[in-house]
Amino acid sequence: MRLEWRSIIVCAVLALAIACIAVLALMTGSYTLSPGQVVSALTGGETGLVHEIVVEWRLPRVAAALVFGAALGVSGAVFQSMLRNPLADPGLIGFTQGSYTGALIVILLVNGSYVQLAGGALLGGMATAVAVYAFAYRRGVQGFRLIIVGIGVSAMLESLNTWLILKADLEQAMAAVAWGVGSLNGVSWDQVVVGGTCVLVLLLLAGMLSRPMRQMELGDDAAAAQGVRVAAARLGLVVVGVALTAAVTAASGPIIFVSLVAPQIARRLARTAGITLVPAAFVGALLCLAADYIAQHVAPTPLPVGIITVILGGGYLGWLLFTEARRRL
Amino acid sequence: MTTLALRQDGPGTVTVPGPRRRLLGLVVALVVLVVLLVLSVMIGSTSIPPSAVWDALFHSSADIDQFAIRDYRLPRAIVGLVVGVALGLSGALIQALTRNPLADPGILGVHAGASFAVTVAVGLLGVRDVQGYMWFAFAGALVVTLMVLALGSTRQGSSPVVMVLAGVCVGAVLGGAREALQLTNPDAFDAMRSWNAGSIAGRPLEVVWPILPFVAVALVLAFVVAGPLNAMALGDELAVAQGVRLARTRVLAIVALSLLAGGATAIAGPIVFVGLMVPHVARWIVGPHQGWIFAYSILLAPSLVLVSDILGRVVIRPGEIPVGVVTAFVGAPVLIALVRRRKASGL
Numbered sequence: 001m002r003l004e005w006r007s008i009i010v011c012a013v014l015a016l017a018i019a020c021i022a023v024l025a026l027m028t029g030s031y032t033l034s035p036g037q038v039v040s041a042l043t044g045g046e047t048g049l050v051h052e053i054v055v056e057w058r059l060p061r062v063a064a065a066l067v068f069g070a071a072l073g074v075s076g077a078v079f080q081s082m083l084r085n086p087l088a089d090p091g092l093i094g095f096t097q098g099s100y101t102g103a104l105i106v107i108l109l110v111n112g113s114y115v116q117l118a119g120g121a122l123l124g125g126m127a128t129a130v131a132v133y134a135f136a137y138r139r140g141v142q143g144f145r146l147i148i149v150g151i152g153v154s155a156m157l158e159s160l161n162t163w164l165i166l167k168a169d170l171e172q173a174m175a176a177v178a179w180g181v182g183s184l185n186g187v188s189w190d191q192v193v194v195g196g197t198c199v200l201v202l203l204l205l206a207g208m209l210s211r212p213m214r215q216m217e218l219g220d221d222a223a224a225a226q227g228v229r230v231a232a233a234r235l236g237l238v239v240v241g242v243a244l245t246a247a248v249t250a251a252s253g254p255i256i257f258v259s260l261v262a263p264q265i266a267r268r269l270a271r272t273a274g275i276t277l278v279p280a281a282f283v284g285a286l287l288c289l290a291a292d293y294i295a296q297h298v299a300p301t302p303l304p305v306g307i308i309t310v311i312l313g314g315g316y317l318g319w320l321l322f323t324e325a326r327r328r329l
Numbered sequence: 330m331t332t333l334a335l336r337q338d339g340p341g342t343v344t345v346p347g348p349r350r351r352l353l354g355l356v357v358a359l360v361v362l363v364v365l366l367v368l369s370v371m372i373g374s375t376s377i378p379p380s381a382v383w384d385a386l387f388h389s390s391a392d393i394d395q396f397a398i399r400d401y402r403l404p405r406a407i408v409g410l411v412v413g414v415a416l417g418l419s420g421a422l423i424q425a426l427t428r429n430p431l432a433d434p435g436i437l438g439v440h441a442g443a444s445f446a447v448t449v450a451v452g453l454l455g456v457r458d459v460q461g462y463m464w465f466a467f468a469g470a471l472v473v474t475l476m477v478l479a480l481g482s483t484r485q486g487s488s489p490v491v492m493v494l495a496g497v498c499v500g501a502v503l504g505g506a507r508e509a510l511q512l513t514n515p516d517a518f519d520a521m522r523s524w525n526a527g528s529i530a531g532r533p534l535e536v537v538w539p540i541l542p543f544v545a546v547a548l549v550l551a552f553v554v555a556g557p558l559n560a561m562a563l564g565d566e567l568a569v570a571q572g573v574r575l576a577r578t579r580v581l582a583i584v585a586l587s588l589l590a591g592g593a594t595a596i597a598g599p600i601v602f603v604g605l606m607v608p609h610v611a612r613w614i615v616g617p618h619q620g621w622i623f624a625y626s627i628l629l630a631p632s633l634v635l636v637s638d639i640l641g642r643v644v645i646r647p648g649e650i651p652v653g654v655v656t657a658f659v660g661a662p663v664l665i666a667l668v669r670r671r672k673a674s675g676l
Binding site: 085086087135136138145148149151152153155156158159160162163165166170173174177178181257260261264299301303304306307308309310311313314315317318321322324 | 429436480481490491493494495497498499500501502504505506508509511512513515518519522523525526601602605606609650651653654655656657658660661662664665668669
């Protein structure tokens with residue numbers, strides 16, 4: 001019970017931090033608002049310009065950072081638990097590289113619109129994930145084989161991406177790389193509503209699968225002995241994990257590194273033995289929100305959010321590891 | 330090399346193929362490597378017959394083919410050989426050390442450190458040639474690996490899991506800083522995208538000589554720790570009971586692999602996948618014996634690099650695809666076919 005209490009308190013603290021940064025993000029911009037104005041705009045007390053700025057301009061971006069961050073955190077947690085490997089994330093079965101390839105082809109060869117870009121990314125990512133799963137399938141899918149096949153296919157696509165960027169002209173190549181690290185520029189309510197709905201449904205599904213997921217952490221045989229249908233549960237987890245990342249990728253580009261680092265940070269904050277979904281979701285949301293605030297308002301020139309999630313997430317996890325190691329002295 | 334490897338193979342060990350067949354396989358791998366070295370000199374935008382290659386090496390004249398061989402093709406083959414050996418062995422070391430099938434030398438921050446240092450050199454200091462990049466890359470790789478080692482260690486020694494995570498963290502932070510620098514500096518972006526692809530073309534031998542002593546030291550260190558690493562595969566407690574000094578073994582292995590991976594990256598830029606794939610294949614051939622895995626990796630990895638480089642020259646002739654782009658396309662299908670065929674061995 002003691003451990004669960006710690007998880008709840010950690011989640012509450014994270015939620016409080018999220019609320020504070022969200023209000024800060026809604027206040028900040030070329031037209032600065034007071035916290036009171038933000039709160040009253042959110043509760044419907046303001047009309048005119050303030051309402052327009054908060055609800056129509058700034059809120060979609062904040063909502064996107066929250067929902068997409070949570071989705072990425074859960075997606076990474078699902079993969080790390082399923083494969084019992086702290087380095088696992090949806091990139092492992094090729095989704096990230098595949099979606100990047102799809103987007104690069106749209107940007108560099110077709111010079112397509114935003115919708116085409118999202119479509120290309122989804123198509124590329126899904127096709128790659130299916131191919132990896134199919135190559136790894138041989139009387140069932142075994143974790144180690146899935147990892148190796150995923151590494152192989154990802155490496156090929158990564159090389160293809162490097163080649164495409166090398167051959168593109170400079171300006172397009174830079175735009176493609178900026179998309180590839182993930183950016184919330186130009187996110188509107190349309191994307192947030194569509195992407196957010198998908199994410200919420202998928203989060204519910206992930207919650208339903210979390211029981212067999214925990215039993216499978218003890219090994220396939222032990223889980224099967226407890227009545228878990230291992231193959232079906234694993235396929236379900238892969239689909240949910242990939243779909244969560246896919247929804248985010250389509251809306252904002254692959255915001256890199258959140259899915260890898262959020263479950264690890266959550267595990268260390270909540271001091272749980274294994275990977276847990278809910279704290280990972282909170283950490284992911286906080287990480288994306290804070291990173292986007294820094295990318296927009298603190299950095300000397302506005303940067304894609306993915307650059308800051310990497311620096312912030314990596315730096316914080318590194319610091320946690322460092323203090324953890326010192327405590328063990 | 331072979332005798333060192335043999336010495337690691339202590340009595341009473343259970344093996345898949347016997348020592349004689351492993352040795353035979355090693356000889357076959359060596360022959361393949363030599364053939365590829367010769368092919369690498371022969372094949373290119375103009376094909377040169379073997380007799381001309383022979384003449385260029387042993388009866389020099391002012392012939393144009395000989396000029397191409399001595400000044401361009403031969404250095405390139407040697408660069409491929411050195412880079413391949415370094416990548417293969419460093420990959421085998423990191424996988425033995427972390428027992429994680431996802432581990433490649435890049436995981437301890439080697440590539441991140443090297444390419445961050447090169448980006449700074451290009452973007453802020455205006456360095457523009459391979460010889461200039463080289464020392465930045467080497468220093469960046471070594472400094473970052475030491476940082477990761479320090480982060481992942483406690484007084485009781487270092488835990489591989491923590492070290493891998495520390496490597497990922499440091500790599501991520503440096504990678505983010507690098508991306509930020511590049512996206513705000515188009516010149517640096519342009520220079521870095523070709524360095525990042527990884528190539529062994531156009532490197533003069535002057536880039537290789539300073540790295541060779543480091544590679545030689547690392548080779549010796551690797552075979553020194555092969556035995557202790559075998560014992561550690563059975564669990565740390567069991568290894569200690571056999572008299573293995575865990576901390577010393579880990580530090581020596583990390584020093585060796587960072588010299589190797591750092592050296593290879595300094596010469597050729599980050600060539601991914603070779604260090605990841607070759608040790609897997611070696612392990613499937615010889616079973617869990619580090620000395621043998623090291624020996625096979627040393628021979629198989631340069632073969633993969635040379636095959637990829639030759640293909641990169643031929644496929645879109647007269648243009649070229651950098652070797653770092655081709656390695657994955659040559660290696661990954663082999664890896665996938667193998668993992669489907671065999672009963673995959675975990676670590």
